[in-house]
Amino acid sequence: MIEAQIICSNPCDIPDLGIVGLKRGEERWVSIITAESSADLRKERIKGNVRVYRKVRRMEKTPKRPPPPFVLRSRPAVPEKPEPKLVDRIVEVERIEVVRQEVDTEELAQQVKAKFLQDLLPELQAVIAEEVGRGIAAQEARQAVQEAPEERPGLDRVELESVLESVLRRVLPDSERAISTPDGAEIGGIEEPIFIPRDVVKKDVEAKIEVRSKEVEGGGELDDAQTALRALKRKKRDETK
Amino acid sequence: MTEEKTKKSTQNTRPGIGCDLGTMNIVSARRTPEGVITNRIRDAFLDFPAEHRKMLKLSNVNYVTTDDGLIIVGDAAYDMANMLSREVRRPLESGLIAPGELYAIEILGILVKHVLGDPLEKDEICYFSLPAEPIDARERDVVYHRGILERIVTECGFKAYAGNEAMAIIYSECAQDGFSGIAFSFGSGLTNVALAMGTIEGLSFSISKGGDWIDRGAAKSVGSTQARMCALKEKGLNLMHPQSRDEEALVVYYKSLIEYALDNVAAEFDKIKGKFALPNPIPIVVSGGTSKAGGFLEFFIQVFEEKRKNFPIKVSEIRAAKEPLDAVARGLLVQSLQEYDEE
Numbered sequence: 001m002i003e004a005q006i007i008c009s010n011p012c013d014i015p016d017l018g019i020v021g022l023k024r025g026e027e028r029w030v031s032i033i034t035a036e037s038s039a040d041l042r043k044e045r046i047k048g049n050v051r052v053y054r055k056v057r058r059m060e061k062t063p064k065r066p067p068p069p070f071v072l073r074s075r076p077a078v079p080e081k082p083e084p085k086l087v088d089r090i091v092e093v094e095r096i097e098v099v100r101q102e103v104d105t106e107e108l109a110q111q112v113k114a115k116f117l118q119d120l121l122p123e124l125q126a127v128i129a130e131e132v133g134r135g136i137a138a139q140e141a142r143q144a145v146q147e148a149p150e151e152r153p154g155l156d157r158v159e160l161e162s163v164l165e166s167v168l169r170r171v172l173p174d175s176e177r178a179i180s181t182p183d184g185a186e187i188g189g190i191e192e193p194i195f196i197p198r199d200v201v202k203k204d205v206e207a208k209i210e211v212r213s214k215e216v217e218g219g220g221e222l223d224d225a226q227t228a229l230r231a232l233k234r235k236k237r238d239e240t241k
Numbered sequence: 242m243t244e245e246k247t248k249k250s251t252q253n254t255r256p257g258i259g260c261d262l263g264t265m266n267i268v269s270a271r272r273t274p275e276g277v278i279t280n281r282i283r284d285a286f287l288d289f290p291a292e293h294r295k296m297l298k299l300s301n302v303n304y305v306t307t308d309d310g311l312i313i314v315g316d317a318a319y320d321m322a323n324m325l326s327r328e329v330r331r332p333l334e335s336g337l338i339a340p341g342e343l344y345a346i347e348i349l350g351i352l353v354k355h356v357l358g359d360p361l362e363k364d365e366i367c368y369f370s371l372p373a374e375p376i377d378a379r380e381r382d383v384v385y386h387r388g389i390l391e392r393i394v395t396e397c398g399f400k401a402y403a404g405n406e407a408m409a410i411i412y413s414e415c416a417q418d419g420f421s422g423i424a425f426s427f428g429s430g431l432t433n434v435a436l437a438m439g440t441i442e443g444l445s446f447s448i449s450k451g452g453d454w455i456d457r458g459a460a461k462s463v464g465s466t467q468a469r470m471c472a473l474k475e476k477g478l479n480l481m482h483p484q485s486r487d488e489e490a491l492v493v494y495y496k497s498l499i500e501y502a503l504d505n506v507a508a509e510f511d512k513i514k515g516k517f518a519l520p521n522p523i524p525i526v527v528s529g530g531t532s533k534a535g536g537f538l539e540f541f542i543q544v545f546e547e548k549r550k551n552f553p554i555k556v557s558e559i560r561a562a563k564e565p566l567d568a569v570a571r572g573l574l575v576q577s578l579q580e581y582d583e584e
Contacts, residue, residue: 196388201350201396207305208298209314209355211280214567219276221563225416225575230582232420232440 004035005053012049016040022050029057135160256361257581258399259409259573260369262353262390264333264430265452265530269356270570272578279567280356285329286348287318305351312344314352322468329468335449336372336431337386350393360398366580367399368573370406372431376505378449402580405445407435409572414526414562422524423554425502426569427531429453432502436510436523436554443517444509450498452531459490479535495534499544503552510553522555528562528569537561 006014006029008022016038019028035041035052044050253274261268268281282303289297294311297304302317313321322329331339332349339345357367369390374383387403394401410424420440426433429452436444456470463486473487483489527541538561545552545559562568 194385194388196385196392197346198392199396200346200389200393201354202347205305205347205351207303207314207351209282209303209305209351211282211356213278213280215273215276215278216564217276219272221416222272222277222413222571222575222578225412226578226582228416229412229420229440229575229579233579 001056002032002054003029003057004032005029005055005057006035006041007051007053008049009051010047010049012044012047014038014040014044014050254361255578255581256365257574257577258357258360258365258367259404259570259575259577260353260357260367260394261406261409261567261569261573262333262349262370263428263530263569264331264336265428266566267352267356268567268570269358270567270574272574277571277574279564279570280358281566282352282356283315283319284333284349284352285316285318285322285331286312286314286344287322287327287329288312288344305348307344312348314348319468319472323466323472326466327468328466333430335378335381335453336375336428336447336451337381337383338389346389346393349389350396353393354397357394357397357399363398364400365398366402366577367394367397368402368404368409368577369394370409370569370573371403372406372428372433373435373445373447375431375449376446376509381449402577404573404576405433405435405442406447406569407433407445408437408442409569409576410526410528410562411435411437411440411572412575413568413572414528414560415524418524421521422526423506423556425525425527425529425532427451427498427502427527427529429530432498432529432531434502434506434509436506436517438517438519438523443519444506444513446505446509448502448505450501451529455491455494455498455531458494459487462490462493463487474534477535480540481536491534492540495537495540496544498531499541500548503545503548507548507551507553514553519554522557524557525559526562527559528565530566532561532565 005027006019006022008024008026011024012022013020014022017028017030017034017040022028030038032054041050041052045052255272257272259270261270263284265284266281267284268279270277270279286305288307289311291310294306297311297313302313302321303315305312305314318329321327330344332345332352333339338349360367371387371390372383375381391401391403406428407424407426410426411420411422414424415422415437421438423434423436431447431449432451433447434445435442452471452474453467456467456474459465460467460470465487470487470491474491478488478491480492480495483492525545527538532538532541538559542559545556549556564571
């Protein structure tokens with residue numbers, strides 16, 4: 001509802017409205033009709049003691065009373081988590097199933113084994129056959145020379161070891177593994193290859209480079225070192241003779 | 242006139258060259274009729290984008306052009322890095338080929354080519370320096386480093402031979418001692434040590450600490466850059482009289498490095514004690530760029546005296562190499578010339 005808001009600028013009275021001792025800043029609300037019919041209000045407004053506005057009066061909420069001090073209150077209850085709805089739970093279960101899609105290691109191992117056998121076994125067999133054949137041929141040749149027909153051609157332990165060794169070398173060329181003899185002595189590891197690039201010194205590069213040169217006159221010390229070194233080497237050579 | 246003189250000099254120059262390929266400097270040494278000539282270049286570079294190409298070319302610095310810019314090489318790289326508060330890039334890192342450095346091998350190749358110059362004859366013998374395996378960083382592989390250096394020297398037209406860095410100091414500085422002594426090459430990336438008795442190498446190893454380690458550690462402790470600490474060191478630091486907080490930090494790291502090197506000599510010598518006899522006291526020779534700091538010899542002696550009592554080798558004297566930057570190259574030159582003597 002629109003009412004008349006009277007705001008006091010200077011202390012004054014509006015007797016026909018029954019307002020006495022109005023202080024600066026104070027406000028009063030009256031109906032529009034009452035305000036328009038008040039002669040005293042008009043006078044005071046002309047004097048500039050009050051201002052009058054037409055406004056909808058806002059009803060102020062009564063402030064919450066503060067809780068009385070020193071009153072024991074129960075512990076605030078922790079709100080319980082709302083139970084997930086059935087639909088949510090189903091979604092969660094489905095998600096877990098997707099994440100836990102496990103690899104069948106047994107099957108994978110079988111697959112790798114099959115692939116290994118398929119790819120490497122024929123080659124391995126061929127290499128073994130070739131090496132064994134070579135060993136037998138060598139044995140036969142030796143026997144032919146020694147004229148010992150009663151001995152059955154075959155491979156002795158040492159030859160078999162050497163055959164297996166060469167098979168390993170051919171099948172595992174990149175291995176660093178050292179092959180050892182039965183008594184534990186190392187025959188020698190297979191060296192790790194090192195890649196050294198070619199054409200390291202570029203010839204067609206645009207460059208301007210000046211080096212700091214220094215010439216030391218004489219060089220006697222260098223000659224002395226050379227002479228001493230020559231003498232030392234000669235002495236050592238003579239001693240070894 | 243100058244060309245004529247150079248030509249004449251080249252004509253009388255004996256074949257054989259030594260080349261010290263260090264983390265900080267690349268130095269070559271050659272015997273001429275007048276004396277010994279050394280060429281040196283700082284083993285460092287700094288890259289700039291293509292738009293700076295024109296300006297940098299005009300500034301009379303050493304450069305190499307690449308597809309995507311310009312690379313300043315040598316001393317200018319250091320100066321510019323200081324000016325721009327950037328860290329300089331190195332073809333070698335801690336004494337060995339920098340594995341992650343994109344242009345390392347290419348830049349090294351170009352620098353070596355210019356330091357060596359053209360060979361006097363086909364397959365002229367060139368001894369190049371090779372650090373010993375670092376005992377405190379076994380994972381660092383010298384084999385690849387050696388392979389690359391051999392390839393570079395060979396592609397420059399020389400017949401490449403590798404020579405141990407610290408042993409080269411024995412060859413250049415210990416002739417009067419019958420090539421016996423302990424040589425310390427305090428380099429930038431590594432500190433190389435060799436113990437020899439009459440040219441026979443009894444012990445040789447390297448430790449993965451050197452000048453860079455000093456600069457890095459001191460820079461970290463005072464909140465500066467490595468390049469700035471290096472410049473401070475080279476401007477005239479006196480280890481016996483540090484003048485500022487930065488210099489004091491450098492002194493702390495110098496002391497630590499010397500102690501570490503001496504302790505390792507003692508430990509390594511213990512391993513060969515029964516196998517290598519030293520009948521007489523032998524000298525210690527200190528060399529390398531890191532030993533160029535003012536008062537280094539005095540400082541080294543001071544640190545050594547604290548350890549002398551427990552040091553397993555009898556030391557006759559401690560002296561500095563006459564030319565700390567050239568000593569290794571000169572020693573390699575001796576070995577190179579020796580090859581021609583034997584032919």
